[in-house]
Amino acid sequence: MTHDHDLVLRPTAAQTAAALDPPQGRTGGDLVIETLSGLGATTVFGLPGQHALGMFDALRRSDLRYIGLRVENNAGFAADAYGRITGEAAPLLLSTGPGALMSLAALQEAAAASAPVLAIGSQIPVAGLGGGRHGYLHELRDQQASFRDVVKSVHTARTPSQIPSAVAAAWESALTAPHGPVWVEIPQDVLTAQTILPVVTAMDATPEEAAPRPELTALAAHLLANAERPAIIAGGGVVRSDASGKLLALAERVNAPVVTTFGGKGAFPWEHPLSLQSWLEDRHTTDFLEDADVLLVVGSGLGELSSNYHTFAPRGRVIQIEADAGKLEANHPAIGIHADARLALQALLETAPERPDPTAPERVEAVLTKVSERLAAQDLGLEQQVVAAVRAALPDAAPSFWDMTILSYWAWSAFDARRPNTMHSAQGAGGLGYAFPAALGAAAADPSQPVLAVSGDGGAMYSIAELASAKQYGFDVTWLIVDDGGYGILREYMTDAFGETTGTELTRPDFVALAESFGVPATLTTPDTLTQDLAQALKTPGPSVVVLPALLRMFEPTHL
Numbered sequence: 001m002t003h004d005h006d007l008v009l010r011p012t013a014a015q016t017a018a019a020l021d022p023p024q025g026r027t028g029g030d031l032v033i034e035t036l037s038g039l040g041a042t043t044v045f046g047l048p049g050q051h052a053l054g055m056f057d058a059l060r061r062s063d064l065r066y067i068g069l070r071v072e073n074n075a076g077f078a079a080d081a082y083g084r085i086t087g088e089a090a091p092l093l094l095s096t097g098p099g100a101l102m103s104l105a106a107l108q109e110a111a112a113a114s115a116p117v118l119a120i121g122s123q124i125p126v127a128g129l130g131g132g133r134h135g136y137l138h139e140l141r142d143q144q145a146s147f148r149d150v151v152k153s154v155h156t157a158r159t160p161s162q163i164p165s166a167v168a169a170a171w172e173s174a175l176t177a178p179h180g181p182v183w184v185e186i187p188q189d190v191l192t193a194q195t196i197l198p199v200v201t202a203m204d205a206t207p208e209e210a211a212p213r214p215e216l217t218a219l220a221a222h223l224l225a226n227a228e229r230p231a232i233i234a235g236g237g238v239v240r241s242d243a244s245g246k247l248l249a250l251a252e253r254v255n256a257p258v259v260t261t262f263g264g265k266g267a268f269p270w271e272h273p274l275s276l277q278s279w280l281e282d283r284h285t286t287d288f289l290e291d292a293d294v295l296l297v298v299g300s301g302l303g304e305l306s307s308n309y310h311t312f313a314p315r316g317r318v319i320q321i322e323a324d325a326g327k328l329e330a331n332h333p334a335i336g337i338h339a340d341a342r343l344a345l346q347a348l349l350e351t352a353p354e355r356p357d358p359t360a361p362e363r364v365e366a367v368l369t370k371v372s373e374r375l376a377a378q379d380l381g382l383e384q385q386v387v388a389a390v391r392a393a394l395p396d397a398a399p400s401f402w403d404m405t406i407l408s409y410w411a412w413s414a415f416d417a418r419r420p421n422t423m424h425s426a427q428g429a430g431g432l433g434y435a436f437p438a439a440l441g442a443a444a445a446d447p448s449q450p451v452l453a454v455s456g457d458g459g460a461m462y463s464i465a466e467l468a469s470a471k472q473y474g475f476d477v478t479w480l481i482v483d484d485g486g487y488g489i490l491r492e493y494m495t496d497a498f499g500e501t502t503g504t505e506l507t508r509p510d511f512v513a514l515a516e517s518f519g520v521p522a523t524l525t526t527p528d529t530l531t532q533d534l535a536q537a538l539k540t541p542g543p544s545v546v547v548l549p550a551l552l553r554m555f556e557p558t559h560l
Contacts, residue, residue: 023199026058026194027057027192028163029053031195032058033061033064034199035164045068045092046094049138051137054122070465074437078441083110083117084113085441089117089171090118093121094119101146104150105429107147108150110180111151112428112429120185122185122191123143128187144185150183152182153169157185163190177207177241211339211340217351225355227256231294233259233296235267239299241299243342244420253349254355259285261306265415266419276364276368282413293317295314295318297321297322297334299341318332374555380555382550385527390407390411390480399452401424401434402426403454406456411423412425437466443473451476453477481511483550485506487504492554522544
């Protein structure tokens, strides 16, 4: 009997001929690039360095598109966004030591946001591995150790023959739910060593899907269908698994109000009668969720920001669907379902009967009214005007990337993302400098839409060098910089906690003149002209900058 897999393993005559006569002059670096191509990669990000030149030289002999940024951390943010937009593993090529370490903050954000980034870094020569102090350039006692607590998995190739398997294993790991960053390292001399190995052809590194256990989804469906006051918290896992449609269908079937976490923006229609929107930092929302007798949490670990700073204390039964087993019941006892959100929601749809509840929209409206009244009592008209202006200027399908700045904190709660997978921020790890380089990665992923980046003046200075990258590649990215003269959110935190600030006030450049010095058009705007200026910049091909001098305030916290 002949089995299908027997046929797959037999090489064709052409493959045999190619294997017997591989091209001359290939190195370990070619094996890296060939493996990436064989896995389906089309674009790589990175920054060259002396030890990594074997990989970068091999790029010349490939069809892969290379996008280089000016700082490794920014290259990591760009790869993060590419992975979020496409759902594909984004290769990130780095050099040893300082270059590799510069990427750690970006990889931490990718880990927190479940963005598939395949970081491939060089290493000192093989003879120097093992922790000895040989004095090689860029030498670390244990470079892997710096990454092991950040990424999903670590892989090493010590010989050219090990490269394809190491890269393929890392690729599979990055795309196994939950997605995330992985680290591969290859010594310098392995990358530059001549190889007689055949050209790497198509490789299969398809991850297994995390399917739910049927007895758990049956129980969850029963509880939802028989609940008196069900509610749903939808997190970033719904967006990553492309499960927004299934979430909508389930919510309507059981008439459960839905609130999206800040990482789950766009997972549920903002104006839907069952939408509690994203007001998680509001006590009225927290009270409503605590009152649910059955609470379905999909794709969220209910961490600090998703639990109103851990003041949320559910009184009903919690059902938690989460692809990251470590997050199951990490913060609240629950019926934990370890599964991809899309597969688990599909199982619930196939099992749960309809649950009529004509009062659900009324209860949702009552909560949103209370939220609106709370904000109206705080004299926050400027802030709401600016959020509305950005929303009015941004096309529905255009992705936006938000740095850690006061306007972003507002957007987490108040911005209508309108479509899934279009609003992204650095709130997973909370580092500065994410928005602009991430927007460049999104523009590389999908050039059919303009991309918006939003930063404060402090965060903008982290990634200002990438104006050169934006100009070099002609990316259609508009960068909104809200200039309040310092680290605005830290200024508020310190004033509230200590009565005065330290280290929050900043000297900053003339951002308009600075952008123009890169050949990037820039506009100085006001809150009243922001919609018009931003819309015009978004319509103009290529990079652009819009600078808004404004001192914004946060709404009052409800967790204190």
